[in-house]
Structures are given as C-alpha cells and as structure tokens.
Amino acid sequence: MDLGSTALALLGLLLAAWTAAAAWLMIAAGARSRGADAARRTARRLGRLLDEAPTAALLVRSDGRLEGSERLAHWLGFEQLPQFLSELSKHPDRGLTGEQLDELTEKVRLAQKSAAPFRMAVTLPGSSRSLALRGSLADPQVSPGGAALIWVFDFSESEHELAKMRNETARSKSDFAALVGLIEAAPTPMWFRNPDMQLQLVNKAYVAAVGAASAQRVIDEQIELVEPIDGVSPSAIAQQASQSGEPVERIVSVTSVDGNRRRFRVSDLPLGQEGVAGYAVDIQEQEDQAREHRAYREAQRSMLDRLSVGVALFDGQRRLTFANQPFRRLLGIRPGAGAIGAAFERILSDARDEGRITEVRDFPSWRKEHIAWFEAGDTQEEDWPLSDGTHLAVVGQPMPDGGLALIVEDRTEQLSIAANRDTLLRTRTAMLDSLFEALAVFAPDGTLQLWNHSFPETWGLEPEALDRHPSVDTLLAEIQPNLARPKQAKGVGEVIRSATLDRKERAGRLQLADGRTIEFAGIPLPDGNGLLTTLDVTANEQAEMALRDRAEALEAADKVKTRFLANMSYEFRTPLTSIGGFAELLEAEVAGPLTDGAKEYVAAILESVARLTDQVENVLDLSQSEAGLLPIAARDLSLLAFVTGVARAREDAIEAKNLSLDLTGSQSLTLSADPRQLGRAIGQLLDNAIEACDEKGRILVDLSKHDQGVRIVISDDGRGMDDSELARALDGMRAEIGSEGASRRQGLGLPLAKQLIEAHGGRFEIQSRKGVGTSVSLWLPRKPR
Structure with missing residues (x-):
C-alpha cells in the first residue's frame, strides 16, 4: 500500500513537472516568434529605406559575382542585374563601356586586396545618365571573404547643371570680352563711372573727343567730355541718375578738339550699385538735316498750296498735317472743320456729310478699307463719282514714315470732254455704218x-x-x-x-x-x-419704174372705183325705192283691204326698207368719203336748232328707254355745213348713246365755241367700252352682248361719223371706259375746208 501510494505520488510529481516544462517551453517559443516577426519587419523596413534612398548598393564578391537591387539594374539599362562584373560591358547600348569596366575592375581588385577606397564617375553609353561610384572593402558582417561594397549615386541632374553653368560661364566671359571690344571700338564716346561718380573706364572715341593722350590719362585727370551747364557738372547729373534709378538724357553742345561746337545727345544709365554708364551720340548732322528737311518741307508745302490738285498729308498716327485749299474745296471741308491734327476717319466722315465721296452702302467697311491704305505697300487709286455729277480721281500714296499722301483731282471736265469725244467718235462710226x-x-x-x-x-x-x-x-x-x-x-x-x-x-x-x-x-x-x-442707185431706178407703173394702175383703178360707186348708187337705190313704193301702196289698200296680219307684215316691210335704205346710204357715203368723192353741200346753220331737230327725231327711242337728254348751248352758235351729212353724223352718235344706255340713263349734248369753230360733245353714262372694244368699234366691229366673238356692225356708226366729220374738215375724238360711259367730241370749223 505504501509502495503504491509512493508510486502514485511520484507519478503525480512527474506529470506536474512535465506540465510546467511544457508551459515554459510554450511561453519561450511565443517570445521567440514575436522577436522573429519584429526582426522581419525591421529587415523589410530597412530594405524599403535602401530602395527609397538616393543611392544603390552593389556588392562585388571576390570571385566577381554581383549582388544588387533591381533599381540599380534599371540604372545600368538591364532588366536584371548580371551575375558577374565582367558581364556589364557585353551589350553596346547597356551597362558600361569596355574602358569604364576595365577601370572599375582594377579599382575593385585594389579595394579587395588593400582595403583602399575609391571614387569613380561614369556616363552610361547611349544615355545621358551619369553615375558616381564610391567603393570600399565590405564589412565582414555584410559579406565575409573580401567582397567590395560600391555605393552608386545618380547625379545626372547635377552633372547637367554643372555643364550648363560651365558653358554659361564660358559664354559670359566671351560676351564680356566681346562687349569690352565693342565698347572700345564704338564710334561714339562711352564711359563708366564708379559708385563715387569718378571716371573708371573710357573708350578710344572718348579719348579722341577730349584730345587726351591715352585713356589712363583721362581717368587720372578726370577729363570730362561735357562742360558744366548752369553750374551742374556731368558727375552731378550722373549722381542724379544713380539716385533716381532712371536714365537721364540731354542734348548739349560740345567743343571738339578742332574748336568747332557740335551737338551731342548725352545719356547717363544707372547700373545699380556698380556705378553709372554713359555715352554721347553726335547729332549735329541730324540737326543740320532736320533744318534742311524743314526748309524743304516748307518750300514743298508752299508749292502744293499753289497747285490746282488737292493734296493732303497724314502722319503715321493718321492725323492731318497739311491740306491745301483745293483739297478742302474738293472734299467740302468747312473752315475750322479740317484743322491740322484731325483724324483721317473724321475727314472722310465730314466729306460724306457734305456729299463729297462716292455713295456706298456700308460706309464703316468702306472707311476701314481706306484706312488700310496707310499700311499698303503700293499706290492706291480710285474714282469717286459724286451725286452732283462731279468725278474725283483719288490717289493714296503711302509714305515711308507710315503716313499717307492723299491726292484728289477734279476730272469732271476731262471726263466730259473725253465722253463727248468718245460719243462723237462712236456717233460718227455708227452713223457711217448705218x-x-x-x-x-x-x-x-x-x-x-x-x-x-x-x-x-x-x-x-x-x-x-x-x-x-x-x-x-x-x-x-x-x-x-x-x-x-x-x-x-x-x-x-x-x-x-x-x-x-x-x-x-x-x-x-x-x-x-x-x-x-x-x-x-x-x-x-x-x-x-x-x-x-x-x-x-439700181434700186432707185427700179423703184421709179415700179412707181410709174403703179401710178398708172392707181389712176385706172380710181376711174373704175368712181364708175362703180356711181353705178352702185343707182343699183341700190332703184330696187329699194320700188319696194318701198309698192309697200306704201299696199298700206294704203290700193289693191284692196288688208287683214290685221297683212298690215303688220306691210309695216315690217316698210321699217326694214327704211333701215336698209339708211344702211345703204351709210355704205355709199362711207365709200365716197374714203375715196374723197363725198359731196359736201354746205350752208349756214343755227347749231342749237339743228341739233335739237336731230334729237327730236329720236324722241320715241329716248322715251321708250325712259332716258333723259340734256342739250346745252348758245342760240348764237352758227356754222357752215352740209345739213344732211352733219345730221347723219350726229344722229349716228345719238343712236349709239341711246343703245348703250340702260333704263333711266342720261345723255348729255353740249355745244360750245372754240378758237376756230364750234365743239359738240355727246356723252352718256352707258356700259362703255374698253380699249379693245373701242378699237373694234372704230374699225366697224362691235362685241355682241352675251357672246365672246365680234361681228360686223349692222350700221357703221362710229366710222361713218368720223368720216363725215373729217369730210367737213373737223376732228373726231372719242373716250370710253367700261362701266362708266362714252364721250365723243366733234371739233368743226366755221366753214368746211
């Protein structure tokens, strides 16, 4: 149990130690990663700074290998930098020339062996780019093994500026030397004063003008070219120019070495803080010529005043400087209006107001065209026909000073003579040819x-x-x-x-x-x-023969016509008389009583016979009148009573149309005429007036006296006639009412009346207007001719 617990405790400690170690390793790895990122950022920043720097680095290793940026490659004309130094001169239009590469290779080897720095400047072939090379042995931390580090600077602009400055300096030296030589060789005296207004430099012309032995003596003795004027010395005037900063120019008299006084135009030009320059121009000949020119001009203008041709002179500013009296008269310039100094445009405008220039539609454009005469290179000529019949010849002569001489000549009489002569010649030629x-x-x-x-x-x-x-x-x-x-x-x-x-x-x-x-x-x-x-005269002979033959034929025809008219008068009247007589017997019922219808027929026959008799009489009278055979049995007539009787014979026709007839005249009017022929003429005119009038129309008959006889006027307010209808009526034709054509008149009223009046030696006049009426005037002498 104890062994197991101990093992477990040891295992727990081991796991704890392992976990702590893993944690520490993770913390350390994170710190290192952050340091590496910072180092990379720093490296990128430094690389960017090198790229943006005005220089580029080139590393040449001991074996000749090259290391550098793309920007340097572009400076050398390459897309990419060559690997070895020897490849910089393989292309004739890129890199370095052979001589430049050899020099650079030698300097690089020397730097690699002895660490000796070097400098070199090259201009790339086929380009205006200039590069400055600064080389030394590279730091072992940069490149171990004895590499050479070359810093390359692009100083193309600086090189251009230096070359430009050197050229300008050389040109300035040349210009200064030329200026000094020009001043020295100038024909006019020139000098320079220092800030103290003392003479420091003079040219040969100055030395000669003052009569000195040398320029140094002039400077030593401060010999002035210009004498003091009103107590003011030349240096004082130069001081005034220096203080004002404006040039001072004056005209003075200078006594030359030979003792003659000459006029000079002296100028003092301030040159800032450096001093004052001056020069003197001899204007004596100019003033002499100016006096001669003034005298010549006065003589010329006096001569121009005596010319009959108008002359005016204008200066370069288009101002009137001279105008003689003929010029003022021809252009209608009033006294005081064309004073000296008046503008050319004003002269033309005043002349236009006076009607002394040709009529033009666009006067401003016309005036602008004539202002251009001042800049024309040759003589300008024009003719100005005026509204009053005057013809002016105008000549504009540009003057060398930019002015204009305007010459105006009145050629009206010459043109009239030439026109008359030309007309006579053409008339003679046309007359001869015709x-x-x-x-x-x-x-x-x-x-x-x-x-x-x-x-x-x-x-x-x-x-x-x-x-x-x-x-x-x-x-x-x-x-x-x-x-x-x-x-x-x-x-x-x-x-x-x-x-x-x-x-x-x-x-x-x-x-x-x-x-x-x-x-x-x-x-x-x-x-x-x-x-x-x-x-x-061939045609004349033939014509004479033809005229003789024709005269004989006309005589024979006249005899035939006379016999024809005599026979026709008998042949026409005899049947009509017989018809009329038998009709009258029938009307008188000699052959027995007539029915009402037969009486109407007989009345119609008698009316037709009367009308036909009247027409036959008209035809015979008209034919005899045209042949000159109409007999005129004149006797004294009381005109008023005679015309009243003619009018009363038509009383029925007048009352049938309810017309009014006004007859005016004096009881004392008398004339000698054929009552039958004159009555027929007046009757025909009254018949025409009655026929032309509408219902309730009016007819006026006026009898009056004139210088050689009487005048009878018969007028109506009827339908009237136009010109074509009147012409046809006088020719024996009239327009039928309601038709477009023309037919021969039943009675030859107007032509017969005209012939009868003319047979009495009178005159027949007629006037008619469509829709207004007709008026006929008869002019009769007191006795027939």
Whole structure:
C-alpha cells in the first residue's frame, strides 16, 4: 500500500513537472516568434529605406559575382542585374563601356586586396545618365571573404547643371570680352563711372573727343567730355541718375578738339550699385538735316498750296498735317472743320456729310478699307463719282514714315470732254455704218484710212483686203475686175485724187459687172483728207419704174372705183325705192283691204326698207368719203336748232328707254355745213348713246365755241367700252352682248361719223371706259375746208 501510494505520488510529481516544462517551453517559443516577426519587419523596413534612398548598393564578391537591387539594374539599362562584373560591358547600348569596366575592375581588385577606397564617375553609353561610384572593402558582417561594397549615386541632374553653368560661364566671359571690344571700338564716346561718380573706364572715341593722350590719362585727370551747364557738372547729373534709378538724357553742345561746337545727345544709365554708364551720340548732322528737311518741307508745302490738285498729308498716327485749299474745296471741308491734327476717319466722315465721296452702302467697311491704305505697300487709286455729277480721281500714296499722301483731282471736265469725244467718235462710226451710202476716207498720200460696212459690199471687195489700208492704186486694181467697163476704174481714181490733192468735188456714174448702177463722188474734208461716197442707185431706178407703173394702175383703178360707186348708187337705190313704193301702196289698200296680219307684215316691210335704205346710204357715203368723192353741200346753220331737230327725231327711242337728254348751248352758235351729212353724223352718235344706255340713263349734248369753230360733245353714262372694244368699234366691229366673238356692225356708226366729220374738215375724238360711259367730241370749223 505504501509502495503504491509512493508510486502514485511520484507519478503525480512527474506529470506536474512535465506540465510546467511544457508551459515554459510554450511561453519561450511565443517570445521567440514575436522577436522573429519584429526582426522581419525591421529587415523589410530597412530594405524599403535602401530602395527609397538616393543611392544603390552593389556588392562585388571576390570571385566577381554581383549582388544588387533591381533599381540599380534599371540604372545600368538591364532588366536584371548580371551575375558577374565582367558581364556589364557585353551589350553596346547597356551597362558600361569596355574602358569604364576595365577601370572599375582594377579599382575593385585594389579595394579587395588593400582595403583602399575609391571614387569613380561614369556616363552610361547611349544615355545621358551619369553615375558616381564610391567603393570600399565590405564589412565582414555584410559579406565575409573580401567582397567590395560600391555605393552608386545618380547625379545626372547635377552633372547637367554643372555643364550648363560651365558653358554659361564660358559664354559670359566671351560676351564680356566681346562687349569690352565693342565698347572700345564704338564710334561714339562711352564711359563708366564708379559708385563715387569718378571716371573708371573710357573708350578710344572718348579719348579722341577730349584730345587726351591715352585713356589712363583721362581717368587720372578726370577729363570730362561735357562742360558744366548752369553750374551742374556731368558727375552731378550722373549722381542724379544713380539716385533716381532712371536714365537721364540731354542734348548739349560740345567743343571738339578742332574748336568747332557740335551737338551731342548725352545719356547717363544707372547700373545699380556698380556705378553709372554713359555715352554721347553726335547729332549735329541730324540737326543740320532736320533744318534742311524743314526748309524743304516748307518750300514743298508752299508749292502744293499753289497747285490746282488737292493734296493732303497724314502722319503715321493718321492725323492731318497739311491740306491745301483745293483739297478742302474738293472734299467740302468747312473752315475750322479740317484743322491740322484731325483724324483721317473724321475727314472722310465730314466729306460724306457734305456729299463729297462716292455713295456706298456700308460706309464703316468702306472707311476701314481706306484706312488700310496707310499700311499698303503700293499706290492706291480710285474714282469717286459724286451725286452732283462731279468725278474725283483719288490717289493714296503711302509714305515711308507710315503716313499717307492723299491726292484728289477734279476730272469732271476731262471726263466730259473725253465722253463727248468718245460719243462723237462712236456717233460718227455708227452713223457711217448705218448709212446706205458706201463711204471711204483717203489720206492725202492716197492711203485708205476709214470706211463703213457698205463700202466693200458695194464695190464687191473682201472686207479683209481693206484691213491693210491699201493705197488708191492697189484698191483700184481690186475694183477693176468688178466693173462692167474696167477702164472706168481710172475715173474713180481721178475723183479720189481731185478730192485729196486738188481739194475739188467731182462725181461720176458707172455700172458694175453684176448689173448694178453706182454713183460716186469725191468730197474734200477739212482735215486734208478726201471722202469717197458711193451709192447703189439700181434700186432707185427700179423703184421709179415700179412707181410709174403703179401710178398708172392707181389712176385706172380710181376711174373704175368712181364708175362703180356711181353705178352702185343707182343699183341700190332703184330696187329699194320700188319696194318701198309698192309697200306704201299696199298700206294704203290700193289693191284692196288688208287683214290685221297683212298690215303688220306691210309695216315690217316698210321699217326694214327704211333701215336698209339708211344702211345703204351709210355704205355709199362711207365709200365716197374714203375715196374723197363725198359731196359736201354746205350752208349756214343755227347749231342749237339743228341739233335739237336731230334729237327730236329720236324722241320715241329716248322715251321708250325712259332716258333723259340734256342739250346745252348758245342760240348764237352758227356754222357752215352740209345739213344732211352733219345730221347723219350726229344722229349716228345719238343712236349709239341711246343703245348703250340702260333704263333711266342720261345723255348729255353740249355745244360750245372754240378758237376756230364750234365743239359738240355727246356723252352718256352707258356700259362703255374698253380699249379693245373701242378699237373694234372704230374699225366697224362691235362685241355682241352675251357672246365672246365680234361681228360686223349692222350700221357703221362710229366710222361713218368720223368720216363725215373729217369730210367737213373737223376732228373726231372719242373716250370710253367700261362701266362708266362714252364721250365723243366733234371739233368743226366755221366753214368746211
């Protein structure tokens, strides 16, 4: 029992010890794990710091193996760092050149053997990257076995800046040397004063201007080029420029070595704390030229004032500097409006207000185009036709100083003369070409000068043969084959010579080979030339013969017409008289009583006979009037009573349509006329007025006196006629109511009335408006002509 208890106690102690040991081991393992994590984090942080550092480490072992970062490989142009040092120069566009690798290998070996540090700078081939190498023997804790540790720095930007600074320094030295040489060689005196305003540097021109032996003597003795002015020395003025920080410029007179006084423009330029520089420019010749230029300009402007052409000068700022009186007058510039200094735009605007420029639709654009004349490289010319008929020629001449000379000339009279001359020439040419006569002008030497289109056609010549302006002999040689008698060409030449040399008129007549007859004449002209006029009279001869034949035919026809009218007057009237007589016998019941129906027929026959008789009378009278055979048996008439009787004869027709007829006139109006013919004329017009009026219409008949006779006006307010209807009515045609066509009138009212009035020596006038009415005016002399 005791042994068992002891064993159990020992076993419990053993288990407890084991548990304690396991717990301690677990605690120790956790602490170590936390330390390892911290070490790893520290290692990563240090590695990241190395990656972000401006340098990269390269470890070269004793066997030439390389250890380094990818960033260094990228600096050397590799994707991955080569394994050995010797592989850095295997690629021509990456790594190091052969010379650079040899130098680096030698320095690495020396460092590995003797622990001597080294420095080296390389520029990679094919790149602008520059690297600085700092090498030494590596610490045994870093790499045991004698490895070399190289720190690589990328100083490309610093290298560029240093190269740039070296270049700028070299250029500055060169520029300074050139500047010193330029100042020394300058033809104008130049100098430099130190902060104490003492002369410290002068050039050769300064030494020569003051007549000194050398520049050193000028500096030692402080010889001034410019004399004190009003007690103020040049150094005091330089001090003022230095204090104000602004350049000081002045024009002074300087006595030269030869004793002459010359004008200089002296400038003092402050250079900060360094001092003041100065230079003097000789402007004596400029002032002499300026005086000469002013005198020349005044003489020129005095001359321009006496010109009839308008001239104005504008400066580079487009301001008026000069304008003569013709310019002011032509552009309508009022006194005081175009004062010196006025802008070019204002001059154009004032001229437009006065109507002295051409009419334009867009004046601002037009003015802008003319402002561009100041910058134009060549002369600008324009014509300005004005509204009052004036024609101005405008020339704009750009000046070297940026200004403009504007020249305005009134060419109205010249253009008028030229237009008249051109019109005369064109009129002469057109007149010559339009004449039926063939014309040619010959010079005193017999050369053809001028001809019209009819000349070559009349003589049977080719127009191209005259373009060479042939002589008389050459022209006659070409005309001769076209003559019926070639020898007559000599007569043509004599006529031309007589007109050009003898100054006498001669004429002739000849016949061409084609049967035409030609009349020609030579006429001396005031300018010494001779005119040959030619006329083809063939048609005249034929026309005369035809006219004679036609006159004979007309005489025969007139006789036939006279006999026809006489016969027709008998032939028409005899049957109508017989018909009317038998109808009257029937109406009188000579042959026995008539029924009511028969009486109506007889009345209709009598009415038709009366109408037909009237129409026959109209036709015969109209025919006789047109033939000039209408007999006029004039006698004195009281016009008012006569017209009243004509109107009363139509009283039934007037009352049938309930019309009103107003007759006005004086009892004293008389005239000599054929009562029958005048009554028929007035009656026809009244019949037309009655027919044209509607129910309750109005007709007005006015009788009045005029200077040479009487005037009868018959007007109505009927339906009227338009122009085409009136023309047809005067021609014997009228439009039928309710139809579109035209038919021959039953009675020839208007034409017959017109013929009857004109047969009395009167005048017939008619006016009509559709829907308004018609008015007819008859102008009759007191006695028929």
